C-alpha cells in the first residue's frame with residue numbers, strides 16, 4: 001500500500017507487489033522490506049532470527065476496522081425476524097425491541113460478562129486479519145455507564161494482542177429514562193461525562209448520531225464544538241437516513257463522517273474538498289436491506305474512502321469486514337486497490353493513526369498473509385479466503 005495517495009480513485013496497477021519478499025522487523029516496527037535473499041545477505045551478520053514461510057502466501061498490512069459497536073450484551077435476532085416480516089422500527093421498539101433492548105441488557109450485564117463478550121468478538125476480528133479495531137461505547141447512555149463501557153474496552157485492549165481504539169458514543173440516542181430535551185441530554189454529557197473521559201483518558205474520540213430519531217444538526221454542532229474545545233477528535237454518524245451530517249462534519253473539522261447512504265452530490269463535493277474521511281458501512285446496508293453509500297462517486301469526487309464493518313446487534317450483525325468490502329466493491333465497482341486501501345491506511349487515517357496500514361519502513365509490524373501467490377484471489381473470493389498467518393507488532397499471533 002506504499003506510495004498511494006490518501007484521497008481519490010486508484011487503479012490496481014498502482015499497487016506495488018514485491019515478489020519473493022521478506023520483511024525485517026524489530027521491536028514491533030518494520031525496518032526494511034525487500035527481496036528475501038537480499039535481506040538475508042544484508043542481515044546475516046546481525047542477530048536476526050530468520051523465519052522462512054515455505055508455502056506461497058501474499059502478505060498485506062493488517063486490516064483496520066474504523067467503525068464498530070462491539071461492546072454490548074444480548075441479541076436482536078427477534079428484531080431482525082420482525083423486520084424481515086415488514087414490521088416497522090417504531091413498532092419493534094414499542095414491543096420492547098430496538099436499541100433500548102440492547103441498552104437494558106448492556107446496563108444489566110456485569111463487567112466480566114461484557115469483557116468476555118468483547119474478547120470473543122475482537123478475537124474473531126483478529127482471526128479475520130483485523131489488527132486494529134475501533135470500538136464505540138453507546139449502549140449505556142448515562143455518564144456512569146458510558147465510562148464503564150470505555151473502561152471495559154480499555155482493559156480488553158490491554159489484555160488482547162489486537163489494538164482497540166475506543167470512541168465515546170454517549171450521544172447515540174437520548175435515553176428513554178432521561179427527562180428533558182435532546183439539547184438538555186447533550187448539555188448534561190458536556191458537563192458530567194466529557195471532562196471525566198478526558199481526565200481519565202478513557203477515549204480520545206467523541207462520536208454523535210446525527211439523524212432523524214437521534215440528534216439534530218444544531219444541537220450536535222454545539223456538542224461537537226464543546227468536545228473539540230476539550231481536545232477530542234470528532235466523528236459523526238451521518239447521512240444514513242437524512243442529510244446534514246456531512247456538512248456538519250466538515251464545519252467542525254471531524255476526522256470522519258460515517259454511513260453516507262443518503263449523501264447528495266453537493267455534500268460529496270464538500271467532503272472531497274475537506275480533510276474529513278468518508279467511511280462507508282456496507283454491513284448496515286446489508287443488515288437493513290438498504291442502498292449502499294455511493295462509494296464510487298465519493299472516490300471519483302476525490303474523497304478519502306474508508307470502509308468499516310459497523311458490527312452491532314441492531315443493523316449490522318454480520319461483522320465480517322472483508323466480506324462486506326468485497327460486496328460493496330462488486331456493487332460500487334471499486335478497484336481492488338481502492339477496496340484494500342479503504343481497510344488499511346485510509347481506515348487508519350480515519351482513526352488519526354499514521355503508523356499503520358502500509359508495509360513500509362517505520363510502520364508497525366502488523367501484517368497478515370493469505371494463502372496463494374496472487375493478491376487478487378483475496379477479493380475475488382469475496383472475503384471467504386481468510387489469512388492463515390497474522391503478526392501484530394512483530395509477534396506472530398496466528
Ligand SMILES: [Zn+2]
Nearest residue numbers: 067069237310
Ligand atoms: Zn455505527
